[in-house]
Every structure is written in structure tokens, then in C-alpha cells.
Amino acid sequence: MKQANVIVIGAGVAGLAAAATLRATGRTVLVLESSNRVGGRAWTVPIAGRPFDLGATWLHDAERNPLAQIARDHGAALVDADAVRARRLLVDGRPATPADHAAYASAADRFEKLALAAAVAGDPALADAVAPMADDPWLATVETWEAAQIAAADARDFSVRDWRDNALDGANLWLVEGIGGFCGRVLAPMAGEIRYNTAVTGVNWGGGVTVSTSTGEFAAASCIVTVSTGVLGAGAIRFDPMLPAAITDAIAGLPMGLLTKVAVEGNWPDRLGIAPGTSLRQRVTARFAPAMSFHCWPNGHDYIAGFVGGPTAWALARAGEDATRDFVRARFAEMLGPDAAGNITRITVSGWGSDQLHRGAYCYARPGRAGARAALGAPLGGGRLIFAGEATRTDGLAGTVGGAWLAGVEAAGLAA
Ligand SMILES: Cc1cc2nc3c(=O)[nH]c(=O)nc-3n(C[C@H](O)[C@H](O)[C@H](O)COP(=O)(O)OP(=O)(O)OC[C@H]3O[C@@H](n4cnc5c(N)ncnc54)[C@H](O)[C@@H]3O)c2cc1C
CATH class of the missing domain: 3.50.50.60 (FAD/NAD(P)-binding domain)
Structure with missing residues (x-):
């Protein structure tokens, strides 16, 4: 032996x-x-x-x-990814206005204050911690980003202390x-x-x-x-x-969260007029609704990276890779228009949810x-x-x- x-x-x-x-x-x-x-x-x-x-x-x-x-x-x-990153927020397919950005920033601020206060008092689910702002039309957008996209988690099943303790800081x-x-x-x-x-x-x-x-x-x-x-x-x-x-x-x-990452390639001679390093987020209109973010031409490479996380990612993993590709095309069309989506030539899907050696992306x-x-x-x-x-x-x-x-x-x- x-x-x-x-x-x-x-x-x-x-x-x-x-x-x-x-x-x-x-x-x-x-x-x-x-x-x-x-x-x-x-x-x-x-x-x-x-x-x-x-x-x-x-x-x-x-x-x-x-x-x-x-x-x-x-x-x-x-x-230094932050030095070349530009952020673009889309609301129903159009660029966000200054008023949209201000409303989003104010919701993010309120979200953080509520969640941090709840984490001092106890350890409820992140979604419950921020329930007092349920009438804020930007809550779903902030919550999707903080739970599904960053932590790959379902906000309804996610310790607010774990969210607080692992919030990332510093350079990327x-x-x-x-x-x-x-x-x-x-x-x-x-x-x-x-x-x-x-x-x-x-x-x-x-x-x-x-x-x-x-x-x-x-x-x-x-x-x-x-x-x-x-x-x-x-x-x-x-x-x-x-x-x-x-x-x-x-x-x-410590259940596994899921973040499914995709690579989108297409026939776009002008690279859709988007600068390398630009990240695209969309406004999410209802809490826990499906959403995606994209990261365009990272490092100047000839693809767009896409991210879908949390319960939506798990549902898509169960539905299979073709269902995931359809979902990506639909979100791409919402955010960049049907013509851009029509020129997609290939979508490569990471399969962490179905991979028996990992069974998810990371735990929460x-x-x-x-x-x-x-x-x-x-x-x-x-x-x-x-x-x-x-x-x-x-x-x-x-x-x-x-x-x-x-x-x-x-x-x-x-x-x-
Ligand atoms: C889509 C996605 C995006 C991410 N983005 C980031 C990011 O931007 N930055 C960041 O820092 N982290 C990111 N992470 C998280 C990061 O990848 C993980 O936290 C980290 O790689 C985990 O490393 P580990 O060694 O703990 O576990 P693992 O990488 O899972 O290593 C465990 C190993 O054990 C092997 N194994 C499993 N079962 C057995 C067995 N029975 N016998 C022998 N071997 C076995 C597996 O094959 C694997 O190689 C991301 C993860 C995913 C999936």
C-alpha cells in the first residue's frame, strides 16, 4: 500500500x-x-x-x-480589472437615466444598512433582513446582485451574517x-x-x-x-x-450555490460599439425574478462572458444546456437588442450544477x-x-x- x-x-x-x-x-x-x-x-x-x-x-x-x-x-x-471596467445599467432595454442611477444607489445604501443592522441583532435570511424596503422598486435589482450574482445564493435561504462576513472588498x-x-x-x-x-x-x-x-x-x-x-x-x-x-x-x-458562467460569441464586426471591460446589468422588476449580467470583451478577448446565479441558475441546470442557451439569448436580446442576439454564433455553458465532482459553484x-x-x-x-x-x-x-x-x-x- x-x-x-x-x-x-x-x-x-x-x-x-x-x-x-x-x-x-x-x-x-x-x-x-x-x-x-x-x-x-x-x-x-x-x-x-x-x-x-x-x-x-x-x-x-x-x-x-x-x-x-x-x-x-x-x-x-x-x-487591474477595476481600472478598465465600465458599468452600464439597462432599464427595459434602454440606458438608465441619472434618476435611475440615483434611485439604485439609494436602494443599495438602504439595503446595506438594513442588512448590517439585522446581522448585529441576529442571523435571519438576507431577504427577510431587507423586507422593510419591499416597496422599493430597486430592491429586486440590489438583492439579485448581492445574493444570486455575487454569492450564487438564494436570498431567502442565505444567512445575513454570512453575507456580511464575506462581502468582498479591494482590487480585482x-x-x-x-x-x-x-x-x-x-x-x-x-x-x-x-x-x-x-x-x-x-x-x-x-x-x-x-x-x-x-x-x-x-x-x-x-x-x-x-x-x-x-x-x-x-x-x-x-x-x-x-x-x-x-x-x-x-x-x-453550507449548501452549494450555483453561478453558471457562459461565453457568448457572435458575428459583430464593430463589437456592438461596446468598450472592452464593460459590464452590463439590467434592472430586475420583481424579487427573485430571473436575471443576468454580461461582461463584454474581458481583457479585449473576442467573447462576452455572461453570469446567471442563485435559484435561476439551479432551475436552468435542471432544464439543461439548451434551455440555458435560450435563456441567455432572451436576456441578451433584452439588453442588447434582437439584432445583436440574432448574430450570436455560439454559447458555451459551464456545467457546475450537473458536475458530480463539484455539485455547484461555491457554498453559502x-x-x-x-x-x-x-x-x-x-x-x-x-x-x-x-x-x-x-x-x-x-x-x-x-x-x-x-x-x-x-x-x-x-x-x-x-x-x-
Ligand atoms: C462560475 C464560478 C465563478 C467563480 N468566480 C470566482 C472568482 O471570480 N474569484 C474567486 O476567487 N473565486 C471564484 N469562484 C470560486 C472558486 O472557484 C472556488 O472558491 C475555489 O476554486 C474552490 O477551491 P477548493 O480547492 O476549495 O475546491 P475545488 O476546486 O472544488 O477542489 C476540490 C477538488 O476535489 C476533486 N474531487 C471531488 N470529489 C473527489 C473525490 N471523491 N476524490 C478525489 N477528488 C475529488 C474535484 O475534482 C476538485 O478538483 C468561482 C466559482 C465558479 C464555479
Whole structure:
């Protein structure tokens, strides 16, 4: 049986961080990955001859995001996305007026005040926290942005404290090669031995650790598990002894949100007269109504990225890729006109909702469960079994690649 000091399950950002950190302290590490690639929810594919991130796109909070420094150290090209971003708000297909912008800004301000006050008093759902402004015609737009688009969450099932604690701040950087590309080029070599196409089915952590996989058994003194809460909740990995209630409750308190990202290509010789980096949002007229945002020609590339999140994304994932494409075409026509939509030539749809190795985009805490992230990250068996990943981050970077990296580093310290 192959042995290592530590076995890391999953070669996403958290798994690569844990392995790289342990290797740097002289421990032997083995990373077991079910798929045939590294990066997990960071995955770059070519679209129109350029990198397109199906998952993680920006290095958020760049000032305290460790991946920004690692990228610089490895000569990666970084672009300050905020410096080139222009925002366009559309109301029933027309550009928003100054009065629309003022009403939107005032609603956003009221939303934030209500939500922050509710988070001090308790931990209700974000939607309940902002219910006092239900008569504001811009509430649905702000709420869609804050819950479905940013947090991939359903505002009716989303802890207001988790919303508050993970609100992102600071600069947003693009990695020109794509975050998935960067994982393969820079982070994977730091992590050492990675066994691909090796699906973990069981972890026995009674004495030492024995891990059962599709390709055999592996032994170690401790094990770091970085799969998503969706994978854990589905019971894809059997634990023996069974996980304590504190952990199973935490997993149940952290359901997966869904953000479906699409790449839209078309026959538009003048690029629709839109400057690269422009993001398009639409006014949402009813709470929880379907909506999308688009990001045009990111980094000058020849495609438009689209985002649909929350319950709408889950409904579309169940309906299938063609239904998603129809939805994207309809929103595109609403925002950019039927002629522009008619010239779409291809829509590539990310499939995080149906992907059994991730089962969603990133997790959010349910109302009253803001403490679930810390509970999931608490080591078991004196450090023999540790859960780590975007879900376990409690410093405001949950749901991000920067948070996943830090969670992996911290788990490595606990295991060592
Ligand atoms: C559409 C989308 C947009 C996003 N945008 C951003 C963004 O702009 N910025 C940002 O910072 N973050 C973003 N994120 C979130 C970010 O991608 C994640 O927070 C982060 O990648 C999670 O890393 P992880 O290592 O915790 O988990 P994962 O990436 O899920 O890694 C877990 C690994 O475990 C593997 N695995 C699963 N089951 C098994 C098994 N049984 N045996 C062995 N291996 C297994 C998986 O294949 C995977 O490689 C986005 C995500 C999505 C989906």
C-alpha cells in the first residue's frame, strides 16, 4: 500500500496549497484527484483562441489575496480589472437615466444598512433582513446582485451574517492566462505528486488513515479533505468512523450555490460599439425574478462572458444546456437588442450544477448557520482528519480561490 505523511483529497486550489505547504516543510504528501486535471473550480478553456475561465475569474481582494503575490513571483501577467471596467445599467432595454442611477444607489445604501443592522441583532435570511424596503422598486435589482450574482445564493435561504462576513472588498485582478491555467503552470508543480483519475470513495480515520479509491488503497498519518460541501453532502465519500454531528450539521448548513458562467460569441464586426471591460446589468422588476449580467470583451478577448446565479441558475441546470442557451439569448436580446442576439454564433455553458465532482459553484451559509464554516474547519482526531477549502474560510474570503489557498495552507499547518 502506497504511504505518505499526509494524503490530500482534491487537487483544487485548497488541495494544491496544502500539498505545497507540507512539501516545503519536508513532509511526504500524496494528492488524490478524481478528474484528469488540477484546479477544480478554477478551470480555463480556450474560447475564440483566448483563455476563458469557466469558474473562478478574478483574484478578489488582491491586497490580501496570497495568489496575487504568487502570480507576481512567477511572472504572471495581471490586469487591474477595476481600472478598465465600465458599468452600464439597462432599464427595459434602454440606458438608465441619472434618476435611475440615483434611485439604485439609494436602494443599495438602504439595503446595506438594513442588512448590517439585522446581522448585529441576529442571523435571519438576507431577504427577510431587507423586507422593510419591499416597496422599493430597486430592491429586486440590489438583492439579485448581492445574493444570486455575487454569492450564487438564494436570498431567502442565505444567512445575513454570512453575507456580511464575506462581502468582498479591494482590487480585482485578472490573470491573463486564466486562473485554471495558472493552477496548472505554477501551483501544480509546487504540490508534488498528484494521482489523477483517482476517485476517493472512503476514508478510515480510526487509527492512522486509510483511504480507499477507484485505483486502490493509500495510507497516511493524516488526511486533508478539500472536496466541496456539495460532494460531502451527497455522501460521495464514506467516513469510518462516521463523522461527528458537528461536522454533518455544518455540511448541511453550507449548501452549494450555483453561478453558471457562459461565453457568448457572435458575428459583430464593430463589437456592438461596446468598450472592452464593460459590464452590463439590467434592472430586475420583481424579487427573485430571473436575471443576468454580461461582461463584454474581458481583457479585449473576442467573447462576452455572461453570469446567471442563485435559484435561476439551479432551475436552468435542471432544464439543461439548451434551455440555458435560450435563456441567455432572451436576456441578451433584452439588453442588447434582437439584432445583436440574432448574430450570436455560439454559447458555451459551464456545467457546475450537473458536475458530480463539484455539485455547484461555491457554498453559502443558511440563516442561523453563519458559524458552520468554522465548525467544518475544526480538525478531528487530533489533526488526523481535516476539512479545508473555500467553505471553511472565516476571514472574509470564503467562496474564493484566495480563501481556498489560505484554507489549504492552514490545514497543512494543523496536519503537520
Ligand atoms: C462560475 C464560478 C465563478 C467563480 N468566480 C470566482 C472568482 O471570480 N474569484 C474567486 O476567487 N473565486 C471564484 N469562484 C470560486 C472558486 O472557484 C472556488 O472558491 C475555489 O476554486 C474552490 O477551491 P477548493 O480547492 O476549495 O475546491 P475545488 O476546486 O472544488 O477542489 C476540490 C477538488 O476535489 C476533486 N474531487 C471531488 N470529489 C473527489 C473525490 N471523491 N476524490 C478525489 N477528488 C475529488 C474535484 O475534482 C476538485 O478538483 C468561482 C466559482 C465558479 C464555479
